Amino acid sequence: MTDALSELLATRPWVLADGATGTSLMNMGLAPGTPAELWNVTQPDRIRALHQGAVEAGSDLFLTNSFGANASRLRLHGLTARVGELNRAAAEIGREVADASGRRVIVAGSMGPIGEIMAPMGSLTHARAVEMFLEQAEALRDGGADILWVETLSSLEELKAAAEAAQRAGMPWCGSLSFDTMGRTMMGVTPAQLASAVERLPNPPVAYGANCGVGASDLLRTMAALVASGNERPLIAKGNAGVPRLEDGHIHYDGTPELMADYACLARDMGVRVIGGCCGTMPAHLRAMRDALESRPAGPRPTLEKITQLLGAFSSTGEDSLTIGRRRH
Numbered sequence: 001m002t003d004a005l006s007e008l009l010a011t012r013p014w015v016l017a018d019g020a021t022g023t024s025l026m027n028m029g030l031a032p033g034t035p036a037e038l039w040n041v042t043q044p045d046r047i048r049a050l051h052q053g054a055v056e057a058g059s060d061l062f063l064t065n066s067f068g069a070n071a072s073r074l075r076l077h078g079l080t081a082r083v084g085e086l087n088r089a090a091a092e093i094g095r096e097v098a099d100a101s102g103r104r105v106i107v108a109g110s111m112g113p114i115g116e117i118m119a120p121m122g123s124l125t126h127a128r129a130v131e132m133f134l135e136q137a138e139a140l141r142d143g144g145a146d147i148l149w150v151e152t153l154s155s156l157e158e159l160k161a162a163a164e165a166a167q168r169a170g171m172p173w174c175g176s177l178s179f180d181t182m183g184r185t186m187m188g189v190t191p192a193q194l195a196s197a198v199e200r201l202p203n204p205p206v207a208y209g210a211n212c213g214v215g216a217s218d219l220l221r222t223m224a225a226l227v228a229s230g231n232e233r234p235l236i237a238k239g240n241a242g243v244p245r246l247e248d249g250h251i252h253y254d255g256t257p258e259l260m261a262d263y264a265c266l267a268r269d270m271g272v273r274v275i276g277g278c279c280g281t282m283p284a285h286l287r288a289m290r291d292a293l294e295s296r297p298a299g300p301r302p303t304l305e306k307i308t309q310l311l312g313a314f315s316s317t318g319e320d321s322l323t324i325g326r327r328r329h
Contacts, residue, residue, distance in 0.1 A: 009274075016293065018059045019241075023244075028046050036067070050065065054283065064109050066090035066136065070083065090110075090140070091109055091145040094143075095144030107145050112152050113154065133161055149174050150163075153185075159197065159201075163204075166203065177189060183222065191225035191226045195231040214240065216240065216263040223267060235272045239277060239278060242255030253280025257284045257285045258288060261291065269300065271301070
């Protein structure tokens with residue numbers, strides 16, 4: 001059976017995903033140290049408002065409020081026994097908003113990193129990682145998620161565990177790593193290694209790519225390397241809207257809606273199929289991104305120089321990504 005994202009991608013060149021969950025909830029009053037996922041049952045109206053804001057801004061896909069709702073992360077708050085409850089509630093709220101939208105909107109069940117280091121460098125075994133991802137995946141499935149969305153990972157070992165959990169849950173999935181200094185993840189993975197690794201999985205993701213990291217320009221440098229790998233699987237880009245700052249007790253990012261509109265079109269012209277934002281990306285950014293994607297004609301594949309001209313300088317030399325990206329152009 002074809003999954004919802006593949007069906008949507010078959011009818012259009014790009015899909016607009018959503019923006020920031022954490023930033024938005026903190027600006028709604030989420031206290032530091034409080035697990036955001038608890039709001040699925042204590043403040044469900046605010047979670048509905050979060051998703052509704054993305055849908056009204058033009059998103060075709062949004063992520064559930066379940067990023068940290070695995071047993072390991074919830075254990076830090078004494079909530080291990082509520083993994084199923086919080087994930088099901090996250091998916092149910094998302095399903096409600098999507099079904100009421102009047103158009104096709106995909107509910108993506110967000111699953112972030114477990115929060116422990118995988119063996120052999122750490123103590124987290126493959127079997128235990130699969131178990132925790134599976135508990136979350138089954139609850140998201142039962143709550144009505146269309147697809148699983150594994151994001152902000154840093155190791156291929158953890159990605160493999162998530163892939164196995166998705167397969168056991170009978171769910172399609174997408175995978176996204178976070179690249180930072182020198183074009184690598186925290187665990188040293190390069191974009192080329194990710195592009196190769198996803199094709200060796202028994203159940204490759206529907207789409208894969210990068211999210212979070214530093215800023216929009218750095219994110220697109222990573223995407224250039226993924227494009228240059230030759231892997232033709234649909235790509236995901238969810239970049240941050242600049243860097244954070246605190247204003248009047250609220251977190252704001254310095255990336256303007258205009259900058260994120262440029263980022264979205266650059267991503268599209270690079271060949272990215274699923275385009276969204278991460279930290280700091282608010283409905284105003286999403287609305288500008290949607291308007292730009294619909295109104296600006298497609299252009300040639302952007303060079304790294306074009307990316308920095310429109311979005312600002314890269315935060316580091318990013319030797320790996322920079323070399324790969326230039327070779328393709």
